[in-house]
Amino acid sequence: MIQQKKQPNLRIIPLGGFGEVGLNMLLLEYGGKILIIDMGLGFPGEDMPGIDCVIPNVSYLKGKERNILGAVLTHGHYDHIGAIPYIIPRLGSIPMYASLLTKGIILKRQEDFSNQPKLNIETVGDRSKIQLGPFQIEFFRQNHNIPDNLGLFIKTPVGNILHTSDFKFDESPVNEPPTDFEKLKGISQRGISLLLSESTGAEEEGHSLSEETIFKNLDKIFEKAKGRIIAASFASLINRIQQLITLSEKYGRKVAIEGRSMKTNIEICQNLKKIQAKKGTFIKTKDIAKFPDSKITVLCTGAQGEEAAVFMKIANREHKFVQLKKEDTVIFSSSVIPGNERTVQFLKDEFHRQGAKVFHYKMMDIHASGHAKQEELRKMLKIMTPKFFLPIYGQYSMLVRHAEIAEEEGMPADNIVVAENGQVINLTPKRISIMRERVPSNYIMVDGLGIGDVGEVVLRDRQNLARDGMFVIVVVVDRQAGKVKGSPDIISRGFVYLRESKELLKDTRRRVIGIVDRSAGAGGAVNWTYVKNEIRNKISEFLFFKTKRRPMILPVVIEV
Numbered sequence: 001m002i003q004q005k006k007q008p009n010l011r012i013i014p015l016g017g018f019g020e021v022g023l024n025m026l027l028l029e030y031g032g033k034i035l036i037i038d039m040g041l042g043f044p045g046e047d048m049p050g051i052d053c054v055i056p057n058v059s060y061l062k063g064k065e066r067n068i069l070g071a072v073l074t075h076g077h078y079d080h081i082g083a084i085p086y087i088i089p090r091l092g093s094i095p096m097y098a099s100l101l102t103k104g105i106i107l108k109r110q111e112d113f114s115n116q117p118k119l120n121i122e123t124v125g126d127r128s129k130i131q132l133g134p135f136q137i138e139f140f141r142q143n144h145n146i147p148d149n150l151g152l153f154i155k156t157p158v159g160n161i162l163h164t165s166d167f168k169f170d171e172s173p174v175n176e177p178p179t180d181f182e183k184l185k186g187i188s189q190r191g192i193s194l195l196l197s198e199s200t201g202a203e204e205e206g207h208s209l210s211e212e213t214i215f216k217n218l219d220k221i222f223e224k225a226k227g228r229i230i231a232a233s234f235a236s237l238i239n240r241i242q243q244l245i246t247l248s249e250k251y252g253r254k255v256a257i258e259g260r261s262m263k264t265n266i267e268i269c270q271n272l273k274k275i276q277a278k279k280g281t282f283i284k285t286k287d288i289a290k291f292p293d294s295k296i297t298v299l300c301t302g303a304q305g306e307e308a309a310v311f312m313k314i315a316n317r318e319h320k321f322v323q324l325k326k327e328d329t330v331i332f333s334s335s336v337i338p339g340n341e342r343t344v345q346f347l348k349d350e351f352h353r354q355g356a357k358v359f360h361y362k363m364m365d366i367h368a369s370g371h372a373k374q375e376e377l378r379k380m381l382k383i384m385t386p387k388f389f390l391p392i393y394g395q396y397s398m399l400v401r402h403a404e405i406a407e408e409e410g411m412p413a414d415n416i417v418v419a420e421n422g423q424v425i426n427l428t429p430k431r432i433s434i435m436r437e438r439v440p441s442n443y444i445m446v447d448g449l450g451i452g453d454v455g456e457v458v459l460r461d462r463q464n465l466a467r468d469g470m471f472v473i474v475v476v477v478d479r480q481a482g483k484v485k486g487s488p489d490i491i492s493r494g495f496v497y498l499r500e501s502k503e504l505l506k507d508t509r510r511r512v513i514g515i516v517d518r519s520a521g522a523g524g525a526v527n528w529t530y531v532k533n534e535i536r537n538k539i540s541e542f543l544f545f546k547t548k549r550r551p552m553i554l555p556v557v558i559e560v
C-alpha cells in the first residue's frame with residue numbers, strides 16, 4: 001500500500017463580515033501560526049438600544065496569543081480597523097501593518113483610549129513586502145473611496161492567496177492613480193490558488209461610477225447654487241470630501257467644517273498630504289457670516305440622520321452658526337444605510353420646509369459606492385483566474401450572488417465555498433472545503449467602556465424599556481401582620497400616562513395587595529423572592545390583558 005503524503009493545509013476563519021456587513025475580520029492559520037486580516041467594528045442596529053458598537057468575538061485566539069504573527073489592515077474604514085482598541089489589549093502588542101493614512105487614522109483614534117499601551121504599527125505601501133512566519137505578504141494599491149487602500153497578495157505553503165480589500169475599478173479617481181490593470185495581471189501570472197474578493201456590490205448590476213462622473217455632477221450643483229452650499233457626507237469618504245473642497249475652491253467658496261469626525265479626518269489627511277486644499281480655504285464656522293452666502297460651503301457630518309450630528313442640528317434649527325436660508329443648497333453625498341431611511345427622509349422634508357434646495361444621491365449621481373459592482377467583480381475573477389474562490393465581506397445574499405457570478409464565469413461549483421462567521425474553511429493545494437468545526441463568532445456588544453458585559457438579557461430589558469416603558473411597584477409590608485400597609489405606590493415611565501389611567505392603577509393596586517396577602521398572610525417565614533416573582537408575573541399578565549403592552553415590571557417590597 002502506498003502511504004499517502006499528508007497535504008499541507010491552511011485554515012481560513014472569518015470572525016466578522018461574512019453573512020453580515022460591518023466589522024470585518026479574518027484569520028489565516030497555517031501550522032498553528034495565525035495571521036489576522038482587519039479588525040473592524042460594526043454600528044448597532046435599531047434593536048440594540050444603548051449599545052455603542054459591536055466587535056468580533058476573538059475568544060478563538062485566547063491561549064494562542066503567542067502564535068499570532070501579526071495583523072494587516074487593508075484600509076482606514078472603521079469596519080476594518082475600528083475594533084483595534086478593544087481587541088489589541090486582549091492579544092498583547094502584536095505587530096500591525098498598515099498604509100500611511102490607515103496608520104494615521106488608527107493612531108488618532110487611539111488618543112481616545114489614552115490608558116492603552118502604544119500600538120506597534122509598521123507603515124507599508126504599494127509594493128511593500130513582509131514575511132510573517134509561513135506567510136509572505138505583498139501589498140498592492142486598490143481604488144476605493146478612501147486613499148491608501150491596499151490589497152494583499154499572500155504566498156503560503158498551500159498556494160497564493162489574493163485578498164482584494166474593499167475595492168472598485170476606477171479609471172479616473174481623485175487624488176490617486178487609476179486602477180493599474182497591467183499590475184493586477186502581473187500578480188495573476190504568478191498563479192492565484194484562492195481569491196478572496198469583497199461582495200458588497202455583488203447584487204448590483206453594472207459598473208460603479210467613476211469619481212470623475214460624480215465630480216461633474218457635483219460641479220453642476222455648485223455652478224447653479226446661489227446661496228450657501230451645505231454638504232453632508234461620511235467623514236470616512238475622504239475622496240468625496242476632497243471633491244467638495246476642490247469645487248468650493250473653483251467657485252471661490254470658503255469651506256467651514258462641522259462635526260468632530262470630519263474635522264479629525266481632514267486634519268489627518270492634510271498632514272499626510274492625502275487631501276489638497278489651498279491656504280485660506282478653510283474658515284471657522286463662526287466666521288461664515290463675514291462672507292457673502294455665495295462664497296460659503298459648509299461640510300458636515302450626519303447625512304445618515306445621526307441624532308447628534310451636525311445635519312440633524314441644522315434641520316432642528318439648533319445649530320449655533322448655521323440656520324438655513326431660502327437660497328441655500330443642501331447636498332446629501334452618501335448613500336443611505338439600510339435602517340436609516342426614515343430619519344434621512346425626515347431630514348430631507350425638514351430642509352425643504354425651511355426653503356432650501358435639496359439634492360440627494362437618488363436624484364443625481366452624487367454619490368458613488370466605493371464598492372465594485374457585478375461588472376467589476378467579474379473582471380476581477382477574469383483577471384485573477386483563481387483555482388478556488390471564497391467571497392468575503394457582505395451580507396449572506398451578497399456572498400451567494402458573488403459565488404453564482406464566479407460559477408457564471410466558468411468556475412466549477414466544487415471550487416467555490418460560501419462561508420459564514422465562525423466557520424472554518426480548509427484549503428489544500430487540491431481542495432477547498434468547510435469543516436464541521438465552528439469557532440465562537442457571536443458579536444460582542446460594547447457599551448460605554450464595558451466590553452461584552454451587556455448580554456442578551458440586558459439587551460432584552462433595554463428593548464422592553466424602549467418599547468413598552470417600565471412600571472415600578474413599591475409595596476410596604478407589615479412583617480408581623482403579614483399584610484400590606486397602606487396602598488402600594490406605582491411609578492411608571494413610558495408606559496401609560498398615570499393620571500388618565502386611574503382605573504387601571506386602582507385595579508393593579510388591588511391585585512398587588514391580593515398577591516402579597518395571599519403569599520405572606522399564612523404566617524411563618526415568607527419567601528419574598530417568590531412574592532416578587534408573583535407580582536411580576538401576575539401584574540405583567542394583567543397589564544398585557546388590559547393594554548396589549550408589556551412594560552418592564554420592577555416590584556420593590558419593603559418590610560417594616
Ligand SMILES: [Zn+2]
Pocket residue numbers: 075077144166370
Ligand atoms: Zn471600506
